Amino acid sequence: MSTSEAGAAATVIPIDDVARHHGAAGKAPVTAAPPPAAAAVPVAAAAPAATTTAPRKIGLPFFRQADRGSRCVALIDFVLRIAAFGPTLAAAIATGTSDETLSVFTQFFQFRARFDDFPALLFFMVANAIAAGYLVLSLPFSFVIVLRPQATGLxxxxxxxxxxxxxxxxxxxxxxxxxxxxxxxxxxxANWVAICMQFHGFCQRTSGAVVASFLAVLVFILLVIMAAFAIRKR
Known part of the structure; x- marks a missing residue:
């Protein structure tokens, strides 16, 4: 066989197939990376904790804890105004009815003691009547303060x-x-004689009225002190 015939009978392998064959043999088989394991989720985060909501309390303004002290002071104020009404009214009535007539020897000689004969007693009766009327008018305002202790204006x-x-x-x-x-x-x-030795009823009524009026003054002083304390606290 000649050289030309041998070359013609030889099998021709393309270069691309040789390169592809050597490349596949040199490379190691690539294995796919396993999928990342899922992160462990905490039980507390996975399952949302059941939150228990406490029942909502409806707070009424009358029963608020912060207003209890002021409400007690306002309630005492209301009671003291009722208590002061009695002495002022009694003083005004006792003074207005203090009238006594004294007969000497016969009915033709009579001495009379009446409250309007003394301007001071007349002023005293009017002042107590005004105070009694004021106490009655102030009761609604005092009751409103009991319900609403934050009413500083009243x-x-x-x-x-x-x-x-x-x-x-x-x-x-x-x-x-x-x-x-x-x-x-x-x-x-001044040569002024004591008339209470003769006019016993007149002096008893006026003396009792003065004592009752001073009691009402003490009650009013307590009302002023409590009101000033409550306003200062606010």
Whole structure:
């Protein structure tokens, strides 16, 4: 066989197939990476915890814890106003009905003691009547403060009015006390005789009225102190 025939009978292998064959033999088989394991999820995060919501309490303004002290002071204020009404009204009535007539020897000679004969006692009766009327009118405002302790404006209004009543009643009771003391003791230097030795009923009524009025003054002073304390606390 000649060389030309041998070359013609040889099998021709393309270069691409040889390169592909050597490349497949040199490379290691690539294995696919396993999928990443799923991260462990905590049980607490996976299953949402059941939250228990406490029942919502409806807070009424009347039962609020912060207002209990102020409400107690307002309630005492309301009770004291009712208590002060009695002495002021009793003092006004007792003074207005203090009238006594004394007969000497015969019915033609009579001496009469009446409250309007003394301007101080007249002023005393009017002042106590005004104070009694004011106490009645102030009761609704005091009751509103019991329901709403945060109403500082009403407290301030009652405080100013109470101070006016303290000044009025103190002046009236002091003037009436001077007249009653003069009626009991008299004045030797001025030659004023004590009339209570004859006019017992008149002196008893006026003396009791003065004592009742001073009690009302003390109650008003307590009202002023409590109102000032409550406003300062606010």
């Amino acid at each position: 407290r301030l209004l009652l405080l100013v009015c109470d101070m006016i009543m303290v000044a009025l009643l103190t002046a009236a009771a002091a003037a009436a006390a001077a007249i009653v003391d003069l009626a009991h003791s008299g004045n030797l230097r």
